[in-house]
Amino acid sequence: MPGSLKRLLIGRPLHNNEIIKEKLPKWKALSIFSSDAISSIGYGPEQVVLILAVPWALAYGYTWLVAAAILLTLGFVTLSYAQVAQANPGGGGSYSVARNNLSELAALTAAAALFIDYSLTVAVSISSGTDAIISAFPMLLGHRLELNLFVLFGILMLINLRGVRESSNAFVFPTYAFIFGILALIAYGIFRMVTGHEVVIPQQSLARQPLDWAVLYLALRAFASGCSSMTGIEAISNGVPMFKEPEVRNAKITTYWMSTILAVMFAGITLLILHYHIMPAENVTVVSQVAELTFGRSFMYYYIQVTTMFVLYLAANTAYNGLPPLLSILARDKYMPRYLAARGDRLTFHNGIILLSIVAAVLIILYHGNTEHLISLYALGVFLSFTIAQCGMVVHWRKEKVPGWTVRAFLNGLGAAVTGIVVLVIMVAKFFYGAWLILVAIPSLIYIFKRIYNHYEDMREQLALPLDESITIKPAEGSNIIIVPVAGVTRVVANTLTYAKKLSDRIVAVYVATDEEAAKKIRGKWEKWNPGVRLIVLYSPHRAIIAPLFKFIDRVEKKKNPEDYITILIPEFETKKWWHRLLHNQTGWLLRTLLILRKNIVVTVVPYRLEK
Template sequence: MANFKRILIGKPLHNEEMIREKLPKWKAMSIFSSDPLSSIGYGPEQIVLILTVPWAITYGFAWYVAVAIVALMGIVTLSYAQVAKVNPGGGGSYSVAKKNFGELAALTAAASLFIDYTLTVAVSISSGTDAIVSAFPTMTDHRMSLNLFVLFGVLMLINLRGVRESSNTFVFPTYAFVFGILALVASGVFHIISGDTLVIPQASLEKQPLNWTVLYLVLRAFASGCSSMTGIEAISNGVPMFKPPEVKNAQLTTYWMSSLLVVMFAGITLLIMHNHLLPVENVTMLSQLAEATFGRSFMYYYIQFATMLVLYLAANTAYNGLPPLLSLLARDKYMPRYLAARGDRLTFNNGIILLSVIAAVFIVLYHGNTEHLISLYALGVFLSFTISQAGMVVHWHREKDSGWVLRAFLNSLGAIVTGIVVLIIMVAKFLYGAWLILIAIPLLIYIFRLINSHYEDMRLQLALPPDDLITPSGGRNIVIVPVAGVTRVVASTLKYAKELSEQIVAVFVATDKETAKKVEEKWKNWNPGVRLIVLYSPHRSILGPLFKFIEKVESKKGPNDYITILVPEFETKKWWHRLLHNQTGLLLRNLLVFRRNIVVTVVPYQLEK
């Protein structure tokens, strides 16, 4: 098993190798930017998809929605560059909220990001499968199997191998996708400029007068299009993963990422409107656009494969954003402590596994339907955006260093705009899944506090008073050894028992009188110097009579006496041998540890073959 693990995730890394795991800017782009950049594969499409409902003429509003989203990208980018500067230890929205607002705001940001990152994985994988199904429709029936294979067999496994290896794996697909999209935009714009057709044909500008129904559709389109902005905050969560100077490199990477995102988002939206593309079942609009621009040539298939790969690997943004956040929550005692520990490859492997499992649940529940998953998307991340920007305003007001007024104004603008987006998403997507997120966030906050309460209770109970001196109690140690017969395992356990106490009793539970007689006779002939008590169980229960015997001993022991249960247990040489034996010893051990004032010890006996 150990060798198989080494093959899968590689040899363990020394703590001093952490510096080698830090990323240069060009590699960090592939790790942290794959989510927002890959959203070009579905973000612009979602805008048009909602604005082309059969009963409404609202296509002409697509450009207004796209311009609003581009402006929002700029505001959020500048704001999060400041978050990276103020929080060089990472944590993003959670750290900002914790420092400036306190527990509730911090946990709200953490719950929002927890949900959004898991949805990032689910949406990225599902949309990646959509891209390949568009090119090869025969794979439609294998959609779910492909989703789960990519999740567990590719993404989880690569991330468990470490940051450096995952960045090496994801560099080529990310930059290949960026090249393909920029080539598509450049070629499309060249055709527009060199041709004699309108930049945006009249059919793509038609729209009804704005009324409440049309406004609702426009707001829904805006809310779905904002899915292209998820992941912008990931760099601020992972500042410590950059090579020195960490903050400067993180800020520059944020600017590069957003510049590419704006160019690709605006370019693809323009080309969709220029070609007046409409939804086609099982065919993405990016596929339609690539075919309209290049035909079914090499470049078409290049873009489809690159889109599939980058959408799959876009989930890596979440794999590099959520586990570090979970580690911070674990250190603050809001999540299980083991989430703060790094694994063999210096990754937060428990967080990686947890993220994979929850993403799989979303994929299975929603059958890998990208449109339905996106309905849950974006609310969490924009809520964390708003909390983060508001927290930064408080930070600048408290610090009041040089230029703080301009910085505070920028973050105030960010907080107001993203807060409005939160309200829009809540209204526009409420019936399409946002209500579920509004329930999930308070539920997660409750769970965080419940975990924290448990750790606090445990700390108070385990704290050692300064005047607590260790003195002998003067009591006896009564040792009880449950036995299943006369074997070397029992002999080894009794030998250890005699080192602990002279008060030893062996207990055998017989399910029939003939077996009881045989064991008593063997014990008498063996004569280990320990009294054997045979309990008869006509109903064939082993644990029941044994527990009654232990309770009887408990009732007679003195106030300073101890009871020690020694459980004899043989350990098989190969793991699969264990499956051939009953687990009575394991069950007995797990049940006895919950009894007060009883010490339970397993005495192992190693089998050699």
């Protein structure tokens, strides 16, 4: 990307000292970290009703029981993750807790679960946002995928590449506008409910078939899908270092704020769903139906739909502030590529942001932006990481034995039991609806983490220089054999041969001819130029360039002395403008790459810069 375009899209580079300005106050952090959890109001209650309303609404009356169970679970998870933030001020959430208190396998399982969770957060949030706007504007139905990908790459990725402060400024208003809209909807809906003549909860919303195995299975599936509303609760514990001082205290307070708002909104929307006896409708979300029945097709209806769309889109930002820092910690621990630990121009973990965007795009394309199918994959990884974190915290408090540690350990132990049960419920209830994919994906990611770690360990073992031993650099005994592949007689070749003569007297130029006429022509030009370097012409009747050159290098390798070096100097011209490069083949780049990958020789590109 040319520098000017990059500056326009990303902004000016930030100095290391400016990182303090990127720290977030609580009110901004709430919009950044809670958008995922709070936005789940757009699809969480809907998923409960979607399952219980079919077949023939036989289990609809269990909606309030399932909602109560979800709210109770939310309370345990909130208390537990406030303690995770306190115990791990460096961030990393479940992964850091497991790494410090459990085992490598537990830590990598948590990391894999979080990787999947955050990737699905982006895919689900964007897909749900598109569903919300399509509910209000059905004419956009045929452009679902294009809308999803535009929001992903054209808005979310770019804003996050610009830095934490920029993204928080962009996302504060939509998040608080959504909170205001939903709370206004709930308040007005309850006011009408209380002052109107209709029954608060109609009989058809409470009617239910007696509990049997089939109904229990539906209730468990509804609970498992509704638990997707808790995704994002762990995000604050992953990003404690992003808060202003005192980081831990501010992170805990923000966690409580977030969960309280989420609980009120979830309970309120569920109450209105039961009051209106909302049934699922194709291409119309449950929140859209509630808003229309409460406000009619008024300004407030469209306000709620638009703010729901924005906050669902921006909910993906929670993942952008949670996963890249986690990937940086994994990279520091050698379980992910090291470049994921590097901060970019804007002090963001830019490589992690780009990786997350690509993975989310793949999920959106594979599942055609279908929210229901994506959510089927969602909650298992989330609650698995929850459970690992709680177990790790129990071990943490037992080791630390701070005042009141028994109460803290009990809370985390109870949280582990609750979330562990949820994991089992999700595995059973949603196994054939996508949970089995997560059970395959997590071991696959753990395997990848271990392979990356083993590679870095192997590299460290082979490259480490033991400074306690006497190691001297021996003077050169052999010579340097210079091979210069040429494509003709040009200033680029002349520049390269001039440099070659400063390195060695053993220089040979090599030209690969695809026909006899080309071979005769290059020999004639070379003899007329007479640069003082021998030219070897290789004939390639099949028009291959790389293979004959490699065979020649193999012959030189076999004949050289053990102490000799072989250096390949690749002449290459650099175009004045970046797009000029697209007009030329990349043989030099390809040759350099293949030589480095396949030969234990020195490869150097000798550039010649064009002036126009």
